[in-house]
Amino acid sequence: MDPQQHLVEPFYFPGNRLGCLLIHGFSGSSSEMRWMGERLAEFGWSVLGIQLSGHGTTPEEMAKTCWADWARDAENGLNELRKTCDTVIGIGLSMGGLLVLHLATLGLIHGLVAMNAPMVLADRRTRFVGLIKPFIKFVNKPGSRSKTSSLGLDPDRERFVYDRIPVEALVSLNRGIRQVRSKLHLISCPSLIMQSRKDYTVNPISMEIIKEKIKQVNPLTYYWEKSGHILTLGQEREEVIKKIHEFLDNHIL
Incomplete structure (x- = not known):
């Protein structure tokens, strides 16, 4: 097996009747959520980490997908967890947080944890990316490195992420942000929203x-004061787990 393959595979840790659906971010992969999934499973909960369409392969494959595909992936993951769980919580990072909010607007989950979910992207140029779509198919990700990197953490905790982003997919993400933002008032479940101060x-x-x-x-x-965008692998990740554990104990169970 390709040593990188395990980074992009969905994961499932069976547990009790409370299920946690973990959703990674835009252009990332399930590797962003695996460590968190392992830690949550230690509490006895069932954990499913999904891999969104077009992710964990190549930017060219991602270019064939859109918000509707990613939303469908989220609902499919939810339905899979429901086979063994009575209560399902959505936990998402970045676009994964946006997808969790989307599920909540539909009344499909019992609670949500959204981490660094975008309502406004930091780079203002992304708002006008549709203007370049006829001319450019891919843009380089700012500060991109290789497909896998240790991020200065445990060398075994690698993350698979694209260094190029399909413009069409970015346009679709912007549409998804607008759609979810317009429906947030429909959310009725317990919610924990977390944001990194150093999120660029x-x-x-x-x-x-x-x-x-x-x-x-x-x-x-x-708010997390020391972490960057990938909150699930940042230096405050243990504290993040504790906050989620407290939220589930006090507001869901």
């Missing part, structure tokens, strides 16, 4: 927007 991909104002839009559920919100 998602503008931290996004959490305040979400908080205001879903104030009807009195969401719990928390």
